[in-house]
Structure formats: C-alpha cells, structure tokens
Amino acid sequence: MADEDRTRTDSGAGDASAKHRPGAAASGQTRTASRRVARARQRRRWAVEGVAALACLAALISYLGIRSDPAPDDDQAARPDGVTGVAARSPGFPATDGRTADAGVAEPGLRPRQRPPSPDPTPSATAPAPPPPAQQPPVLSVTRAEMPAEVNLTAVGTRDWMHWGQRGANSSVRKRAGSGEIVDEGGAGTRVAWDGNQEHVRWSDGSSQRSARDSADGVYTCGAGNGFSLSVAGSGEPRTVQLYGGTWMARGRLEARLSTGGPASSAVLEDPYTSKSAQFTVTFTVPKGARLLLTWKVEKVFTPHCGNVGLQAVAVR
Incomplete structure (x- = not known):
C-alpha cells in the first residue's frame, strides 16, 4: 500500500511539473498566432473577392450602357480622314438666304422635310369583260341576172345545193355531205317535171345521184298564185343563195x-x-336559228294554156 501511494504521488508531481515546462507554453502561443494569421488571411480574401465582384458589376453596367445607346444614323459615314461624320445628302434644301444648303449642314430655322403620307391602297377592281362581238344586223337583198348556159352546182354551192326534176316531178338531188341548209317547203299548185330547159346544170358531189352532165331537167307549176316555197337556215354570218328559175x-x-x-x-x-330563164342572187344575214324564206310564184299569166314558173336548182355558199 505504501508503495502504491508513493507511486500516485510521484505521478501527480510529474504532471504538475510538466504543465509548467517552458516548451508547453510556447506551443500554445504558436497555435493562437496561427489562428490570428488565418483569420487575417480570410478577411483579405473576402476583401479581394468583394473588390473583384464590384469591378465585374461596374463592367457589366458600362457594357449595358453602351448597348442601350442609339445606333448612329444611316446617313453617317466615315470620312476619308477616319472621323465619322454626317454623310453627304442630296442638295435641294433651301438655305435661309435663298441659296441651296450644303449637303450635311443643318440650317437654323429649318424643319425636317416631311414625307407625304402614303396613299390608301386602291382596291383592285376586276376589269370588265369585253362585250361579246356584235352580231351582224339582219341583211337582205335580191338581184337578178341572166342565167349562164351551164351551171356547175358543185362549184357554186360550196355549202349546200339542191336540184329538182331529175327523175320525175317529186324527185330531187342534194349535195353529198352538204350543210342541209336548203329546205323544200312545198308550195301551191301541182308540180310537173320538165326536161327541155335551155340552160343546163351539172354536179359531181350529189347524194342520190353522184354526178350529172348537161342536165336540162326541172319542175314547173301553172296558174297565177301557184309556185314554190323554200327556206335557207341562217348562222349569223353572211350567206349567198343562187336560185335558177324561169x-x-x-x-x-x-x-x-x-x-x-x-x-x-x-x-x-x-x-x-x-320562155325566159334567170339567175337570182339573194344575200342575207340572220342569227343562228332564223331562216331566209323564199317564194317563187306566178304573179300573172299571159295565156290560158298553163302560164307558169319553173325551178331547176338552188345553191348556197
């Protein structure tokens, strides 16, 4: 027990002596100084960072101020000496003394030239359609001439032709592939075939009879008021009709x-x-759907023995 008490006493004395050693005090001062130095460095770092932040903010404000400045006018141009100035304008602005102001020089008292307002857009109007071609007014005329000794119906009737009496009183021959414009409407009196006409006709494009040469055939009807009724269709264009009769x-x-x-x-x-023969020429113009109406009849007889009118052919061109 005495040995243990001695040992404890010695250990406590050792600890007390250690606390009061010079090396231990120096170590504690060093740590305190290090902390002060660290805190000083931290404050300097914060100060530097603050100054850098303020510099960045100032640069940003300056940049935004430059960007917000108005762009130079389009009429400014670089002068030959490198200085930017006002580009030359076209002359024409009057100066205060009556002379023309120099280009790019502002004159006192002048107001900017005002541009007239743009006119309101005019609504586009659709151009009126041209009127349809005027239809030819109705035309009608009849002339008479001596009948040729021979008539070629194929040449004369380029559109249509018709011949009577070739095979009897009620027979007729038409142009093959003709227009069909000629229509036999009948007529008063009895038709009689006749083969003794002095003037002859011919054709080479017939329908029921393909061709004929030197035909003296025709038909006639006797008595005042009797005769033939025919019609020719119109088309709105001028037409010429030749009627051969006697x-x-x-x-x-x-x-x-x-x-x-x-x-x-x-x-x-x-x-x-x-007897007497003639070539009648009828010129007419009527609208499509309308017709030329022809009546060839006995107006007066000079004999009680069948004074008459005769018909050989009609052609249209």
Whole structure:
C-alpha cells in the first residue's frame, strides 16, 4: 500500500511539473498566432473577392450602357480622314438666304422635310369583260341576172345545193355531205317535171345521184298564185343563195323575207310570149336559228294554156 501511494504521488508531481515546462507554453502561443494569421488571411480574401465582384458589376453596367445607346444614323459615314461624320445628302434644301444648303449642314430655322403620307391602297377592281362581238344586223337583198348556159352546182354551192326534176316531178338531188341548209317547203299548185330547159346544170358531189352532165331537167307549176316555197337556215354570218328559175308566158316574182321579220325584197322575171330563164342572187344575214324564206310564184299569166314558173336548182355558199 505504501508503495502504491508513493507511486500516485510521484505521478501527480510529474504532471504538475510538466504543465509548467517552458516548451508547453510556447506551443500554445504558436497555435493562437496561427489562428490570428488565418483569420487575417480570410478577411483579405473576402476583401479581394468583394473588390473583384464590384469591378465585374461596374463592367457589366458600362457594357449595358453602351448597348442601350442609339445606333448612329444611316446617313453617317466615315470620312476619308477616319472621323465619322454626317454623310453627304442630296442638295435641294433651301438655305435661309435663298441659296441651296450644303449637303450635311443643318440650317437654323429649318424643319425636317416631311414625307407625304402614303396613299390608301386602291382596291383592285376586276376589269370588265369585253362585250361579246356584235352580231351582224339582219341583211337582205335580191338581184337578178341572166342565167349562164351551164351551171356547175358543185362549184357554186360550196355549202349546200339542191336540184329538182331529175327523175320525175317529186324527185330531187342534194349535195353529198352538204350543210342541209336548203329546205323544200312545198308550195301551191301541182308540180310537173320538165326536161327541155335551155340552160343546163351539172354536179359531181350529189347524194342520190353522184354526178350529172348537161342536165336540162326541172319542175314547173301553172296558174297565177301557184309556185314554190323554200327556206335557207341562217348562222349569223353572211350567206349567198343562187336560185335558177324561169317563166313561160307569165310574170314570176321571187320574194325574199326573213323569219325574224323586217322588210322583204323581191325581183320579177316576165316574158308574155315565150320562155325566159334567170339567175337570182339573194344575200342575207340572220342569227343562228332564223331562216331566209323564199317564194317563187306566178304573179300573172299571159295565156290560158298553163302560164307558169319553173325551178331547176338552188345553191348556197
């Protein structure tokens, strides 16, 4: 027990002596100084970072101020000496003394030239459609001439032709592939075939009879008021009709009129003593769907023995 108490006493004395050794005090001062130095360095770092932040903020504000400045006018240009100035303008602004102001020099009292307001857009209007071509007014005329000794119906009737009496009183021959514009409407009196006409006709494009040469055939009807009625279709274009007919001891009248109405036109063929032939030319224009109406009839007879009018052919071109 005495040994243990001695040992404890010695150990406590050792600890007390250790605390008061000079080396231990120096070590504690060093740690305190290190902490002060660290804190000083931290404050300097914060100060440097603050200054850097303020410098960045100032640079940003300066940059934004430059970007927000208005761009230079389009009329400014670089001068040859490198200095930016006002580009030359076209002359024409009057100066205060009546002279023309120099380009790019502002004159006192002048107001900026005002640009006239743009006109309101005019609504585009659709151009009116051109009027349809005016249709030819109705035309009608009848003339008479001597009938040629021979008539070529193929050459004369380029659109259509028709011949009567080739095979009897009720027979007729038409142009093959013709327009069909000629229509036999009949007529008063009895038709009689006749093969003794002095003038002859020919053709080479017939329908029921392909061709004929030197045909003297035709038809006739006797008595005042009797005759033939024909019609020719119109198309709105001028048409010419040739009618080949004759009389025997009678006065015949060819009367032409239009189905649309209006004045008629006529021509007379007369011989009290013998037979006579003629070529009647009818010129007309009527709208499509309208017709030329022809009546070739006995107006007066000079003999009780069948004064008559005769018909050989009609052609259209």
